[in-house]
Amino acid sequence: MNIEQQLAAVRRYTCKKMKNDKTGHGFDHIQRVVATAQYLAAHESQTTDRLIVISAAYLHDIADDKLVADPQKSEAELRLFLESIEFSTTQIAAVVAITHNLSFSKSLEKNPPQLSLAGQIVQDADRLDAIGAIGIARAIYYGGAHQETIYDPQIKPRKSLSKTEYRNLNNETIINHFYEKLLKLKDLMNTVSGKQLAEQRQQFMLAFLTEFKAEWQGKS
Structure with missing residues (x-):
């Protein structure tokens, strides 16, 4: 099986797993992350393994513990799938290391995991889809799916x-999520291109929040 056949199989596997997602992590999100990861990889000074970058971008949400009931089972199934399409043991380990460790929640641990360059590219691509216009829409969509309060000025953003x-x-509002996560992502980008793209999206979110709060108070 050649690389293109492997990537086609990965794409089909991911589409099957994620096509019914209703939290903003569906296959449309996956496709944007793949496209952005390819863009970032093309603009890096160091070369990366194309199979690893694209596969990890496709598969990064497959075993996410906020999306699946049994992350360990999903990860075990992923390993078997990659083996079935002739990924080597080393390639499987590289992909799983990325998918297992790139989420924002991992950065909150005492000893955050260190990602390979391929992992940093996929992480940036995933984070870029969480900010800007798409990020705003996804934050509201995710919050609605979990019955979150839109905004309450009396509930302050949580820290540390x-x-x-x-x-x-239960302790979050959709608007507070911007302060607790989304506005932090710009400064957490790994790649030069990721930082550049994040800057524009950051400004869009800040403008949105200013307008939102003005309209909330009836001042706009």
Whole structure:
């Protein structure tokens, strides 16, 4: 099986797993992350393994513990799938290391994992899809799917969160999510191109928040 056949199989596997997602992590999100990861990889001074970057971009949400009931089972299934399409043991380990460690919640742990360059590219691509115009839409969509409050000026954004606290949606509002995560992502970008793209999207979110709060108070 050649690389193009492997990537086609990965794409089909991901589409099957994610096509029914209703939280903003569906196959449309996956396709944008893949496209952005390819863009970032093309603009890096160091070369990366195309198979690893694109596969990890496709598969990055497959075993996410906020999306699946049994992450360990999903990860085990992923390993078997990659083996079935002739990924080597080293390639499987590289892909899983990325998919297992790129989420924002991992950065809240005491010893955040260190990603390979391929992992940093995929992480930037995923984070870029969480900010800007698309990021605003996805934040509202995700919050609605989990019955979050849109905004309450009396509830202040949480600081210095642990992973457990961050995942507790009972203490979050959709607007506070911008301050607790989304506005932090610009400064967490790994790649030069990622930083450049994030800057414009950051400004769009800040403008949105200013307008939102003005309209909330009836001042716009």
